[in-house]
Amino acid sequence: MAENEIKKGLAGVVVDYTAVSKVNPDTNSLLYRGYPVQELAAKCSFEEVAYLLWNGELPTQEQLAEFTARERAGRALDPVVKQVIDALPVTSHPMDVCRTAASVMGARHPLAEDSSRDANMAKAVDLFAAMPAVVAYDQRRRHGQDVVEPRDDLGYSANFLWMAFGEEQVPEVVEAFNVSMILYAEHSFNASTFTARVITSTLSDLHSAVTGAIGALKGPLHGGANEAVMHTFDEIGIRQEESLEEAAARAKAWMEDALAQKKKVMGFGHRVYKHGDSRVPTMKAALDKMIAHYGRPELLGLYNGLETAMDEAKAIKPNLDYPAGPTYHLMGFETPTFTPLFVASRITGWTAHIMEQLDANSLIRPLSEYNGVEERHLP
Numbered sequence: 438m439a440e441n442e443i444k445k446g447l448a449g450v451v452v453d454y455t456a457v458s459k460v461n462p463d464t465n466s467l468l469y470r471g472y473p474v475q476e477l478a479a480k481c482s483f484e485e486v487a488y489l490l491w492n493g494e495l496p497t498q499e500q501l502a503e504f505t506a507r508e509r510a511g512r513a514l515d516p517v518v519k520q521v522i523d524a525l526p527v528t529s530h531p532m533d534v535c536r537t538a539a540s541v542m543g544a545r546h547p548l549a550e551d552s553s554r555d556a557n558m559a560k561a562v563d564l565f566a567a568m569p570a571v572v573a574y575d576q577r578r579r580h581g582q583d584v585v586e587p588r589d590d591l592g593y594s595a596n597f598l599w600m601a602f603g604e605e606q607v608p609e610v611v612e613a614f615n616v617s618m619i620l621y622a623e624h625s626f627n628a629s630t631f632t633a634r635v636i637t638s639t640l641s642d643l644h645s646a647v648t649g650a651i652g653a654l655k656g657p658l659h660g661g662a663n664e665a666v667m668h669t670f671d672e673i674g675i676r677q678e679e680s681l682e683e684a685a686a687r688a689k690a691w692m693e694d695a696l697a698q699k700k701k702v703m704g705f706g707h708r709v710y711k712h713g714d715s716r717v718p719t720m721k722a723a724l725d726k727m728i729a730h731y732g733r734p735e736l737l738g739l740y741n742g743l744e745t746a747m748d749e750a751k752a753i754k755p756n757l758d759y760p761a762g763p764t765y766h767l768m769g770f771e772t773p774t775f776t777p778l779f780v781a782s783r784i785t786g787w788t789a790h791i792m793e794q795l796d797a798n799s800l801i802r803p804l805s806e807y808n809g810v811e812e813r814h815l816p
């Protein structure tokens with residue numbers, strides 16, 4: 438293979454078909470099983486979208502009732518998973534806790550060695566139902582707070598927030614959270630999904646693939662960016678007494694300085710979208726509602742200042758992590774918990790891809806061009 442055929446980072450390489458989602462950077466659109474993600478975010482619950490991603494069609498009322506009952510029955514934290522989490526230091530990164538929990542759930546799953554489609558669907562729903570309890574419990578234990586048991590009278594998003602904060606949230610907040618879960622759910626062959634597909638292609642099990650995907654998502658070039666966005670806001674300094682304009686001016690100056698130092702600023706740029714991320718307008722609208730709800734215009738100032746300065750200097754647009762980070766901050770999540778929220782959502786997309794990979798599997802094993810020392814021999 439000639440060197441000029443090497444595609445670093447597999448940029449622009451089409452490696453397989455997928456019917457799960459379609460990303461079209463030219464029209465700035467994202468379809469889940471044919472439906473624009475914006476329509477799903479406006480009209481559906483996250484449970485309906487999860488069902489769609491796995492089954493290819495939105496559920497009927499009857500199917501939704503059955504699926505919802507199944508999800509609600511699987512929400513409680515497994516006592517053994519709780520014990521394992523408790524054995525981890527409270528200083529462990531929440532993504533490490535999530536990754537460990539997914540692995541333990543796999544080892545304990547009654548269908549652990551069964552990779553049939555039915556078994557994988559059951560495992561996917563179990564992970565989807567249980568991961569909020571892991572994320573919520575881990576956030577609470579860091580403050581010595583007790584576990585908040587799930588409520589089966591609440592939908593997925595309302596219950597997630599209930600378990601995290603021990604208080605019911607108002608509908609606007611639940612709705613913004615639901616929107617974020619839908620937007621984070623699926624995005625074709627991104628790094629973590631591809632990781633899951635690579636692991637699956639060896640005929641390994643679903644939990645191994647999800648555990649690996651969580652590892653891939655943790656990095657700041659991928660899902661870890663939503664956490665990193667908040668670190669940027671913190672570095673600039675969040676001053677609640679400040680006006681929108683004052684905050685924007687400070688953020689703009691910070692960005693100009695960062696770019697002058699050739700820094701990469703997390704929450705901006707995308708491998709596929711070069712003219713803006715299709716999910717950002719919907720997530721930004723949710724952020725705007727949260728800023729109004731919590732009365733925090735200075736956060737909008739920081740947001741606008743960074744965005745404007747990046748646009749003027751490099752014409753690089755924000756990605757989904759940029760509005761999601763401050764949205765989760767306003768809701769009360771701790772910054773290191775942001776990427777685990779992404780995990781809870783993306784479990785749906787990952788597992789849809791795992792099942793799709795198995796339906797037409799071929800071992801994923803690319804080639805490399807050797808550029809080390811020439812053949813040599815021991816004396």
Ligand code: ACO
Nearest residue numbers: 657658659660662700701702703704705706707708756757
């Ligand atoms: N800040 C500053 N400059 C940037 C940024 C950024 N966030 N993103 C891209 N650039 C610049 C690069 O420095 C490079 O400039 P140069 O040509 O002058 O050297 C150019 O744009 C191309 O950047 P690459 O990193 O080569 O482009 P790639 O397509 O590989 O990058 C990536 C995509 C990794 C997402 C990149 O934009 C980045 O690192 N962004 C920050 C991390 C981030 O926000 N990730 C979240 C992705 S979305 C998600 O996971 C939901």
